[in-house]
Amino acid sequence: MSNLEDLYREIILDHYRSPRNRGELATPPAHRVEGFNPLCGDEVVVYLDVRDGVLADIKLTGHGCSISQSSSSLMSGAVKGKTIDEVNATIDSFKKLMTVHESALAKEEDHDDEVDLRRLGELAALQGVVKFPVRIKCATLAWNTLRQGLEELV
Amino acid sequence: MTSFSARRVRADIPQLTRVVNGRTITYLDSGASSLQPRSVIDAMSRYYELRHANVHRGVYQTANEATEAYEGSRNAVARFINAPGGENEVVFTKNTTESFNLLAKSWGATNLKSGDVVLVSEMEHHANIVPWFQLRETTGIEVRFIPVGDDYRLDLSNLDELLKGVKLLSITGMSNVLGTRPPVKDLARAAHDVGALIAVDAAQMLAHGPTDVTELDVDFAAFSGHKMLGPTGIGVLWTREQVLDTMPPFLGGGGMIADVRTDGYTPAKGVSRFEAGTPPIAEAVGLHAAVRYLEGLGMENVAAHERTLTQDALTRLELTFDGRVRVIGPLNTIERGGVISLDVEGVHPHDVAQVLDQFGVCVRPGHHCAKPLMRRFGLAATARASFGPYSMTKDTDVLLEALEHALKMFG
Numbered sequence: 001m002s003n004l005e006d007l008y009r010e011i012i013l014d015h016y017r018s019p020r021n022r023g024e025l026a027t028p029p030a031h032r033v034e035g036f037n038p039l040c041g042d043e044v045v046v047y048l049d050v051r052d053g054v055l056a057d058i059k060l061t062g063h064g065c066s067i068s069q070s071s072s073s074l075m076s077g078a079v080k081g082k083t084i085d086e087v088n089a090t091i092d093s094f095k096k097l098m099t100v101h102e103s104a105l106a107k108e109e110d111h112d113d114e115v116d117l118r119r120l121g122e123l124a125a126l127q128g129v130v131k132f133p134v135r136i137k138c139a140t141l142a143w144n145t146l147r148q149g150l151e152e153l154v
Numbered sequence: 155m156t157s158f159s160a161r162r163v164r165a166d167i168p169q170l171t172r173v174v175n176g177r178t179i180t181y182l183d184s185g186a187s188s189l190q191p192r193s194v195i196d197a198m199s200r201y202y203e204l205r206h207a208n209v210h211r212g213v214y215q216t217a218n219e220a221t222e223a224y225e226g227s228r229n230a231v232a233r234f235i236n237a238p239g240g241e242n243e244v245v246f247t248k249n250t251t252e253s254f255n256l257l258a259k260s261w262g263a264t265n266l267k268s269g270d271v272v273l274v275s276e277m278e279h280h281a282n283i284v285p286w287f288q289l290r291e292t293t294g295i296e297v298r299f300i301p302v303g304d305d306y307r308l309d310l311s312n313l314d315e316l317l318k319g320v321k322l323l324s325i326t327g328m329s330n331v332l333g334t335r336p337p338v339k340d341l342a343r344a345a346h347d348v349g350a351l352i353a354v355d356a357a358q359m360l361a362h363g364p365t366d367v368t369e370l371d372v373d374f375a376a377f378s379g380h381k382m383l384g385p386t387g388i389g390v391l392w393t394r395e396q397v398l399d400t401m402p403p404f405l406g407g408g409g410m411i412a413d414v415r416t417d418g419y420t421p422a423k424g425v426s427r428f429e430a431g432t433p434p435i436a437e438a439v440g441l442h443a444a445v446r447y448l449e450g451l452g453m454e455n456v457a458a459h460e461r462t463l464t465q466d467a468l469t470r471l472e473l474t475f476d477g478r479v480r481v482i483g484p485l486n487t488i489e490r491g492g493v494i495s496l497d498v499e500g501v502h503p504h505d506v507a508q509v510l511d512q513f514g515v516c517v518r519p520g521h522h523c524a525k526p527l528m529r530r531f532g533l534a535a536t537a538r539a540s541f542g543p544y545s546m547t548k549d550t551d552v553l554l555e556a557l558e559h560a561l562k563m564f565g
Contacts, residue, residue, distance in 0.1 A: 004509065004563075013563075016564075017564075040520055040521075041534035043534070064504075065502035069502075132508070
């Protein structure tokens with residue numbers, strides 16, 4: 001069952017069981033944005049508190065599978081306190097990780113050209129998702145919602 | 155009664171020998187689509203190899219054969235559901251969804267006016283909800299819902315009130331989420347008593363027990379070929395000949411006309427006016443083979459077999475998991491079929507299905523196109539296991555083993 005363990009890394013299960021930055025922020029001053037996956041009913045609500053070009057705080061609510069919920073949780077930790085430029089760069093890196101073809105994962109050097117796994121830190125735990133194409137939309141739901149929220153704030 | 159052996163049925167289904175993730179597949183998704191016996195696949199292949207031609211036009215030998223094969227299927231379906239008017243009452247569609255659209259857009263748009271009520275239930279598939287909402291937009295009808303009780307059955311305590319102003323009661327014969335089988339025959343009597351017609355969504359009925367539209371005393375029945383061991387791409391809307399005669403054509407084009415001039419057209423009579431364009435001929439041949447196969451099994455036998463399987467599964471789910479795996483549906487087999495929706499403690503249905511896939515177990519996660527029902531029970535999704543005539547208790551064995559693993563993994 002190596003495949004299944006690629007998908008459900010311990011860090012993912014940990015974030016699923018104990019999601020970080022769970023909750024709501026008062027709106028205003030925070031901005032609220034919702035994302036849905038109409039096919040499976042997954043839902044994420046992101047609260048963004050942006051001050052002076054910095055994502056000062058982020059909270060999330062919603063429900064869904066372990067992949068969508070752990071990805072939300074991991075995302076919140078990765079972007080909180082970062083400048084908006086850094087947040088956007090992280091979103092880009094993560095989304096690139098989700099488009100790397102499975103075969104490229106095996107070849108480390110090719111792969112490193114594409115995505116800097118060190119920069120992604122814990123988020124790299126989600127790379128196994130690409131081996132399960134139908135689950136990619138679960139992993140990217142929170143990220144697409146975050147990007148939508150940032151765009152609405154511009 | 156013919157002798158029934160699930161083991162023999164299983165041997166007839168080529169796909170059940172498939173190995174996935176190192177294990178022979180355990181197919182528990184017949185509610186979404188059933189698997190085809192070799193005889194269905196062979197009938198379709200033979201048709202394409204030897205007899206293919208367009209229907210209803212040619213005079214040459216194979217064209218006649220194709221027409222006979224297509225019409226022969228209609229005849230077989232009519233016999234299988236005991237249609238009182240025979241093949242003149244069987245309209246071939248694409249699937250159950252198209253059948254409901256035909257019903258709403260042809261019969262509904264002609265016979266219903268603003269303020270008329272179409273009564274459905276909270277446990278309907280979207281196919282028996284959305285076409286009525288669409289008709290509401292154009293005609294101003296009211297779409298009313300029979301509530302579902304905490305026992306996962308229709309709450310009929312207020313039926314008299316609900317039936318006021320109703321022109322059509324459109325109801326599932328078996329819920330594709332709960333497995334519940336509403337009392338269609340009683341509902342038919344109640345609908346007729348107030349002068350309403352009744353349509354039954356028979357998609358989950360045909361492959362799982364006898365379906366006799368005369369005995370049920372319904373006015374419309376909709377179902378799909380691929381849920382009754384036949385191919386995709388063909389479905390049926392059955393209705394009484396007298397009702398059919400009042401329905402205008404649905405799609406326009408070739409095959410559905412008696413005459414076309416530069417100033418207009420005259421539609422054909424009978425079922426052909428609902429079958430514009432070249433129909434699914436090979437699929438009709440496959441459906442005929444599926445009907446023949448099911449008749450050979452004996453639908454009473456299939457019903458008894460699935461009842462035993464369902465009872466066994468419900469009992470073992472309870473004994474094995476002691477509440478950690480909750481069944482969303484009736485816990486006994488009274489008026490209930492072999493669709494078992496599961497809510498696994500602490501494990502999202504998509505994760506359940508993903509873990510099960512590693513054991514070769516095919517179940518369906520999601521809302522099963524029944525979002526009003528999911529809302530009713532505060533669920534976003536369930537993981538659904540569903541039986542077919544080829545299912546066996548060993549399928550349940552693997553299901554339980556895989557569920558145990560899912561619970562351990564996420565626990």
